[in-house]
Amino acid sequence: MTPAALAELVRNTAVEVLTARGLDTTVLPEAVTVERPRNPEHGDYATNLAMQVGKKAGVVPRDLAGWLAEALGARDEIDSAEVAGPGFLNLRLAADAQGQIVRDVLGSGADYGRGDLYQDLRVNLEFVSANPTGPIHLGGTRWAAVGDALGRVLSFEGADVTREYYFNDAGAQIDRFVSSLIAAARGEPAPEDGYGGDYVAEIAGRVVQAEPGVLELPEAERREAFRRVGVGLMFAEIKQSLHEFGTDFDVFFHEDSLHASGAVTRAVEELKESGQVYAADGAWWLRSTEHGDDKDRVLLKSDGAPAYIAGDVAYLRDKRDRGFELCIYMLGADHHGYIARLKAAAAAFGDDPDVVEVLIGQLVNLVRDGKPVRMSKRAGTVVTMEDLVGAVGVDAARYSLIRSSVDSPVDIDLDLISKHTNENPVYYVQYAHARLCSLQRNATALGIEPGPVAGADLSLLTHDREGELIRTLGEFPRVVVSAAQLREPHRVARYLEEVASAYHKFFDACRVLQPGDDEASPLTIARLQLCEATRQVLVNGLGLLGVRAPEQM
Incomplete structure (x- = not known):
């Protein structure tokens, strides 16, 4: 019985x-709400439902908890129900109900959760x-991993x-990049x-x-060639770096297209017509x-040129015109000001500001031998994805x-995450999977089916460690919901x-597999199902997470 199923059982019982x-x-x-107590001695799960609603129902919470304990204790799925403190209810699942979690996982397979x-x-x-x-720096690398996982x-x-x-292929940063390329092609130092x-x-x-011959072209043509080819190469x-990192995108949207297509002008004019912009000091x-x-x-500077936010406003409008109901922006640590301005832009177009969400990521630091790693051989000033x-x-x-x-800065210890020991979290998780695959191979060698077996008696899984593992597996759907809701x-x-x-x-x-050539016992089969x-x-x-589950390590 999963926590969700147990929560439904508790509620139905409370109604009765x-x-x-x-x-x-x-x-x-x-x-x-049903939760796993910190102390396993208190039970498999606990709920404070009686404390939550007792007074509202006109009864002493502990009395309500006692009535619930009596009714739940009579259910086949519940082994015991005990009242604690002022009205907490501690529950222990019957072995067969607990085994239902294993059945649910095996029955759903890749869709479990x-x-x-x-x-x-x-x-x-x-x-x-x-x-x-330039190449993607560590901040962008963090977003590449987290964004793809989200x-x-x-x-x-x-x-x-x-x-x-x-x-962001419009604006001064591209001009500076082009100037840098031309300087490098001439063997000159980069501009200041x-x-x-x-x-x-x-x-x-x-x-x-x-x-060939690009450096001999007139300045305007030379700059256009370096912009077209150089930016394209970048x-x-x-x-390619993102793809090799396991992060692929459905859309690569070019800021320059908003200006070239007139989308920026149209967005500003729409806001003028709705009275959401005003003229002052020669600007809008x-x-x-x-x-x-x-x-x-x-939005528009005194010389008539669009300010940077004009592109952001037009981009948001474009996203909504494409039919997106929720627009999530994942931005760097120096972009806190974007939260209010993007929500304001949504509201100015008559949208609910909550169609916009802005997540702010903090900095990443690399550490090796206890010291910061600061320099990239290729990028020169920053550490990159590669x-x-x-x-x-x-x-x-x-x-x-x-x-x-x-929300927090993170220090990545290169020494730690390179270790093939349990100290390294990713190794620890991947090793558990590899160990399970090895167990499957050993079972197959003994002529035992390691995969799902119809009729396996999962009520035999009564050991405390079995119960702890089963209940942990049962939490997965709830963890995924929480990860999605909270981003x-x-x-x-x-x-x-x-x-x-x-x-x-x-x-x-x-022990899962018994030594020798003895026929597998029902307990062995049940434990293989749990594995x-x-x-x-x-x-x-x-x-x-976009991380491999290796079969061997």
Whole structure:
């Protein structure tokens, strides 16, 4: 019995108890909370339902808990129900009901944990969106891992997710990049406000190779050639790096297209017509303070040129015109101001501001030998995605970046995540899966079916370590819902570490395969079913993180 099924059983029982005593059932919440107590001695699960509704129903909470305990104790699914303190209810599942979790996992397979929280919700998930002026740095790498994992989690909960990368290919940063390429092609130092690093020289050389004589062209034509070819080469490198990192996008949206298509002008004119902008000091301003921003924002400068936010406003309008019901932006630590201005832009167009969500990610620091790693050989000033992947591999890099909340800065210890020991979280989880695969191979060699077996007696799984592992597996659907609702895929990673820990403890305490050629006992079959369910949950969870589940290590 999963926690969700148990919660439903508790609620249904509460309805019966209150009805039998002529008490108001409307005081009951739609969803009853059942949780695993910190101390296993208190039971498998606990609920504070009686304390939550007792007074509302006109009864002493402890009395209500006693009535619930009596009624639940009579259910086949419940082994015992005990009242604790002022009205807590501690529950122990019957062995067969507990075994139902294993059946659920095996029956659902790759779909175990899949839900419908956001069924058919059209979500635009924009992440990474680094300027196309250099390789992806560590901040962008964090978003590449976390954003992709969040997209997987939301999709697992039924959302129709479009992963989108916004190329900032309009504005001064591209001009500086082009100037840097031309300087490198001429063998000159980078401009004072330009870009350095070996990659600039590499791309400049490829531009000259692709466009012989480019340096002899008139300045305007020369700059256009370096812009067209050089920025294109940088785009290609970024896309390839992301693909090799396991992060692919459905849409690569170019900022420049908003200006070229007239979308920026149309968006500004629409806001003028609706009275959401006003003229002052020769410029046009968005009335963003009326929608919660700390100050009004300039849309059109006094010279008539669009301010940077004009592109953001037009981009949001474009997303809504494409039919997206929720627009999630994943931005860097220096973008807090975007939260209010993007919500204000949505409100100015007559939308609910909550169609916009902005997630802010904090910085990533690399540490080796206890000291910060600061310099990239290729990029010159920052550590890049390719540096991290080259040092530890894709799996370790992704997992390490995902497993911490993006609200906090994270230190990645390169020494730790390179170790093949239980100290390394990703190794710990992957090793649990490899160990389970090895167990399957051994069972097959003994002529025992390690996969799902109809009629297996799962009520035999009564050992404390078996129960702890089963209940941990039962938490997976709830973990996925929580990760999706809170936009926190790190919850899946931390949960997988709990599964790995529970499995290793189970394996050490409970012999699965008997020595010799004896026929497999019903207990052996039941334990193999539990092992297969554990393997499946690890596969499903690692899949949500975009991390491999290796069969051998």
